[in-house]
Amino acid sequence: MVLTRDEAMVKEKFLPKLARVLARVPFAEDLLAAYFCAFDRATPARAKGILIGALAYFILPVDLMPDMALGLGFTDDLAVLIAAFKVVSIHLTEAHRQRAREALDRLRAGERVSA
Numbered sequence: 001m002v003l004t005r006d007e008a009m010v011k012e013k014f015l016p017k018l019a020r021v022l023a024r025v026p027f028a029e030d031l032l033a034a035y036f037c038a039f040d041r042a043t044p045a046r047a048k049g050i051l052i053g054a055l056a057y058f059i060l061p062v063d064l065m066p067d068m069a070l071g072l073g074f075t076d077d078l079a080v081l082i083a084a085f086k087v088v089s090i091h092l093t094e095a096h097r098q099r100a101r102e103a104l105d106r107l108r109a110g111e112r113v114s115a
Contacts, residue, residue, distance in 0.1 A: 006052050006053065006056045007048075007052050009056060009059065010035070010038070010052050010055045010056055010059065011039070011115060013059045014031075014035055014055055014058070014059050015035075015113055015114070015115075017058070017059045018031060018032070018058075018107065019107050019113075022107055022108065027078050027081065028104055028107075029097070029100050029101060029104050030081060030085070030100075031055070031058060031081065031100075032099070032100035032103050032104055033092055033096045033097045033099075033100040034051045034054060034055060034081060034084065034085070034092070034096075035051075035055055035100075035115070036096045036099045036100060036103075036115075037051055037088070037091055037092045037093070037096045038051035038052050038055060039115050040096065042091075043088075043091050044091065047087075047088040047091045050084050050087050050088050051084055051088060053084070054080045054081050054083070054084035057076075057077060057080045058077045058080070058081070
């Protein structure tokens with residue numbers, strides 16, 4: 001199943017990619033909140049699927065706007081994330097955002113973060 005494959009890919013590749021590009025991603029906290037919401041057991045399957053799709057787009061090596069493009073590289077990733085947030089915003093809680101802030105602090109300190 002595609003969702004199962006994408007879920008495994010996001011679990012394996014999302015945090016390492018975010019750690020590599022952290023300085024260039026102004027919406028890193030939102031990405032992390034989406035990640036924690038997507039893997040929260042309380043999040044409904046439909047919302048999980050939408051978030052995992054958005055996160056998978058972020059980690060895919062080929063996308064509409066190459067991530068290395070100066071100043072614009074993550075614009076398409078942000079657009080996909082915003083669209084996903086509009087659909088699943090009711091499921092994105094303050095707990096997800098708090099966990100994202102804590103994880104972001106650890107990433108900035110060079111520490112490892114786990115799901």
